[in-house]
Amino acid sequence: MIIFDDVSVTYADSTRPVLSHVNLQIPEGELVLVVGRTGSGKSTLLRCVNGLVPHFTGGTLSGRVTVAGRDTRTHPPRELADVVGIVPQDPMSGFVTDIVEDELAYGMESLGLPSDLMRRRVEETLDLLGLAHLRNRSLMSLSGGERQRVAIGAVLTTHPSVLVLDEPTSALDPGAAEEVLAALQRLVHDLGVTVLLAEHRLERVVQYADRVIVVPGDGMPILVGTPDHIMIDAPVAPPVVELGRLAGWSPLPLSVRDARRAAGPLRERLAPLVDDAARRSRSTMHVIAGTPALSLSDVSVRHGQVHALRGINVAVDKGEIVAVMGRNGAGKSTLLGTLVGLHTPGSGSASVGGSAPSSLKGRSLIRRVGLVPQEPTHLLVADSVGEECRATDHDCNLTPGTTRTALDRLAPGVSDDMHPRDLSEGQRLALALAVVLAADPPVLLLDEPTRGLDYVAKKQLVSTLRSLAAEGRCVLLATHDVELVAEVATRVLVLADGEIVADGPVTDVVMGSPMFAPQISKVLSPQPWLTVAEVAAALEPAS
Amino acid sequence: MNRRSAHILGEKAAPRWTHPGAWWVWALGLATAASRTTNPLLLALLIAVAGWVVSRRRPDAPWARSYAVFLRLGLAVIAIRVGFAVLLGSGIGTHVIVTLPELPLPSWAAGVSIGGPITAEELLTALYQGAVLAAMLACIGAANSLASPTRLLASVPAALYEVGVAVIVAMSFAPQLVADVSRVRTARRLRGRSDRGIRALAGSAMPVLEGALERAIDLAAAMDSRGYGRVGAASAQTRLIARILLLVALMGICVGVYALLDGGTPGALALPLLALGCIAAITAMLLAGRRTARSRYRPDPWALPEWLVSASGVVAGAVFVVTSMIDPIALTGPTAPPAWPALPLLPVVALMIAALPGLVTPLPPGSRAFRGASAGESSASESAASERTTREEVPA
Known part of the structure; x- marks a missing residue:
């Protein structure tokens, strides 16, 4: 579905490439997680997929990015709009209209879809993402989680085969984040959408990913693998994985559920230490009682x-x-x-x-x-x-x-x-x-x-x-x-x-x-x- | 007929957006009326009518709060106009209220005087003229509050779409700028700097402009990646002709409307220009309509309420224009000698007709008025109502 063929990107104002010689193939219906430090080129990688890099940002792209058989060199973002839906980091910055329902329809209007089809898809999307009660609300009045879901819905209505999301849960509370991730799961499983998502909060997403791409930054080669492989020696890992490493579990657990099933012996070992730990755990406290600050x-x-x-x-x-x-x-x-x-x-x-x-x-x-x-x-x-x-x-x-x-x-x-x-x-x-x-x-x-x-x-x-x-x-x-x-x-x-x-x-x-x-x-x-x-x-x- | 209309008019009708074009026709009709009178009673009535309609049919959206801004702008215009009259008064009239010390000016500035006697005639003239502008601003503000800019864009013909987008982006720039200014002032407070005064203003200008520019770029990227501006089938030549025609049309319409609003220009100039503009616009649309691949989601219908709204505005405008030709005294606020203005019957009736949209239009979807009507909001249930709003804002 997405093919990166020896892709390097250098922005106009820098001498070092952000990405160098990236080779990547993402088949249809995969949920791929992109991780890496801030500024390592994650966003660049994501924005290559629909041609925003380099058509919009400038800079030089060598190699070839192909999405659903279309070369991004000859197809600017607008010509890829029916295949790739991209949700920016701040959903508010991507909103074009001011009412939920109109926002969902905008992409379809640009593609010139017939009006009865638009009507149907808007209704389906409202249901799919649980937005039906918000349809007439102004976008400004929505909470963070609602905005994020509207932003996803707005690109979904055109039925793209690829969905690209830049840190979709970073601004969300745990409940709202779960809602968004559940919606993504559903798209991948039921509709076969290919999802590419960047996220820092690994603990929230790693268990849903089919594969993980590590972008180390500074133009170093990227790493691709299944989550449990990547997590074995990844410098950053969610707490369950670190616990798994500490306890020496194999295979490494990625979700709380996996870890709980392996944690029986560890809990037994820890049981006698609980009281001791409770005394020590907050020994770093320096609370000074008296007049409150x-x-x-x-x-x-x-x-x-x-x-x-x-x-x-x-x-x-x-x-x-x-x-x-x-x-x-x-x-x-x-x-x-x-x-x-x-x-x-x-x-x-x-x-x-x-x-x-x-x-x-x-x-x-x-x-x-x-x-x-x-x-x-x-x-x-x-x-x-x-x-x-x-x-x-x-x-x-x-x-x-x-x-x-x-x-x-x-x-x-x-x-x-x-x-x-x-x-x-x-x-x-x-x-x-x-x-x-x-x-x-x-x-x-x-x-x-x-x-x-x-x-x-x-x-x-x-x-x-x-x-x-x-x-x-x-x-x-x-x-x-x-x-x-x-x-x-x-x-x-x-x-x-x-x-x-x-x-x-x-x-x-x-x-x-x-x-x-x-x-x-x-x-x-x-x-x-x-x-x-x-x-x-x-x-x-x-x- | 009566029975059917009961279901599509007024509060009982299913909530829907009234066509933004209808609101603009109505507002421009009212503005035309305002431009033809200096009678303070009629002007006050006109502002009240516009305000009443806004208060009844304003949707619950950020752009819908602009009526108050325009009213304040109107007050500022009056204040400036009167201020100038006081400062540069020429002393025409006999009813001297107060005599300010006159600033001696060199002989080459003869004809200009600063200070001197201030007469009631002069003050009233300035006040009435300021009020005309304020009333016209109120009409524009009403249209801004009632008609969603983006829905207006959606009903703009395909050919005008690109120009429309530019206008809409510019319009959404203003409220964003206000938000940015308050954000920067917050930052200044947190940095322990003063948040008022010239230096504060200079210090916040750069971050505000930077933020606005960045957002414009983000918006452009978002529109591009959502398929805005995909090329249709028309040839480059047709597109060029359509664009030139479009430019002619815009100029014709602008000049025509200006001529219509400005009582000083002969009507013989206004109407042909307007007609020329409209013809050019229609041709351009037909030409360019072929090339665009856009379609429209749930276009606002133009039904009975829209006809009534636009007709009520046109009637009000027409009555004032005709009256100003037949009986100009009725529309003039008497300044020499100062006297209590009369209240002519026909223009008052016309303004009452212009208030009809407050009754006949369906409520906008999701508006506070609609929620209040459906839930029977009262002061006792206020906390329940606020609970409802908060719950709606938080995903269940």
Whole structure:
């Protein structure tokens, strides 16, 4: 179905090829997962399939890409629109119309399909993806998961034989991600669609993949293989795989189900160690009781008709790392926004370091609380890293070079003259963190920090957050990433419809939940293990 | 007839989009009416009628909030117009309200005066003239709120499609820009910088423009990969002729409409230009219609409600145009001497007719008005209603 024949891609402004000599054959009806670090060329590989590279992006492509017998050299993206459907990373950026139903029909209109056929296919697609109740809604009013499903539906209506998705679940809560993946499964199994998808969250998708393509980056040759083969020595792997490696299981489990069936003996070995581990597991906690670093009492916030927060009561101490979880649209971002004064509570009061955040301005605000927004670039204003650091030093009255040093500690080797846009996700997050931490706020808020982060960058973030908490800062992070929560958080808040539905230590809150439990906890329940590192640490003295 | 129309008109009819073209005809009719009168009572009534229709038939979409923006723009126009009258007043009239100190100007600037006596006549003239512009802006704002830009695009003939896309992308640029500005201001707050003032504005200009440009490129990529602009069967020559005709048509229509709205241009110029534009447009469409491979999903029908909407606008416009020829005094706000304006009967009736669309059109699908009507929204059930909205926003 898709054939890459000795394909190399070099962009106009660089000397090194992004992809070099890629040979690849993907047969019909396969679900292929593309993994690799940020900036390794995953997106380039995906965009080659429908000719966006090089017809749209520029650059030089040597070799030949053939899709359903059509050469992308002679067929620009619009001439491949009936064969390949491509869903961009941010679904909003690909929407052409403003109503769900019209968006689904757009591609078919471009292809000139007869109207009765369009009518039928729109209805079928609405049902297939569970969108029927949203048909007349404005696209702007949809939640992240709904948008993603509409974006998939919009390319499905033309019945493409190939579907290409760039990180379809990165912005979604676990429930919504499962919905999207279930829909993809159905397309592959029932309709024989070939699916090519890039994703960082291996734990979500690896068990569905027929094959995995590893793009190592820097023009090194790509690796292709079945998931269990690739996972044996992959540098990055989902927690079940790491557990499998630790316990020496063969074949390596890829899903929680496989791992649970193999985990019987391991659970027996771990059973006597549970109490000991419970004492040790959170020994890294540095909670300083006393005056809470931040508190919300009976806070309600409204956006027009929507009650984003209702009667929130919470106090967080210094040294705590609190994860705020909940589905898309549950009020997580509003909660963080309220704490930096972006939203004024309609009733109740918010307090950060003793004052109401909405009354603070300028330096007095950033000295008390810092927020790293979902899109770190939104915080960055200058057009080079060096300029950004100098501006921050100036803003915070620091000796020149302080921010730069902080950045080097968080992410070494970022050159001064790079544009923030050209950094990898991890480096960008580090830069935003350095900017926010320059004012030395005792309260740090992060909104979806692991979105788009690869495993290496995520490890870096985990250690950064731990050391920040050890310094006595209080960290609040809104996230969908259950593995990150298991790794780093000391406490979890679960929001639903703007209300707190759970608040407590990580183990208590996530253990029983089918949505929020990390993979290790699902494999080893009812024992209270959350991460591979915990299991490894417990086994060490025993063995 | 009566019985049948009960099912396709008004709130009882199945919710559907009213043809955007009908709304634009209606709004342009009202705008024509506004351009022919300086009577403040009629202008206020006209703005109220437009606002009432908008409030009853506005769909629940981001672009539908533009009516308030246009109203504010109208107020600004009035303020500027009156401000200039105060500053550069020539002192015509006898009812002096206040005399400002006059700035002495050199002899070469004779005829221009800054400050000096301000008369009621002058102020009223400025106020009424500003109000005319404000009313016309309100009409445009009403059309913007009622007619979805993308549905308008969908009903644009195939030949005009490419021009239409350019216009629509430009139109969606504006609300996005507003969102970007607020995003950048948030960022400035988080960086501890002031979020108001000239420096803040200068500091946010670059990121905002960059973001807008990036999105335009993303949109172009998305449209391309979804088959936009696939080539049909027509030859290059036909396409060229169609494009030239299209340009002529657009110019003819624009100039014609301008002439119609601007009372100063003789009607003899307006109508032929409009006719020429329409003929060119139809020819271009016939020529280019052959080449495009597009089809249309559920086109908005042009049925009885559409006829009524456009007719009510045309009637209002026509009544004002005719009255301005027969009885111009009725439509003029009296300024010399200042007096309470009369309320002529016929134009008022015409404006009442122009309010009909608020009653006869079907509700737009998924609008708040529709949800409220179906669920009997009341203040007591407000929390239930909000629960419903939140639940709808979250996948079950």
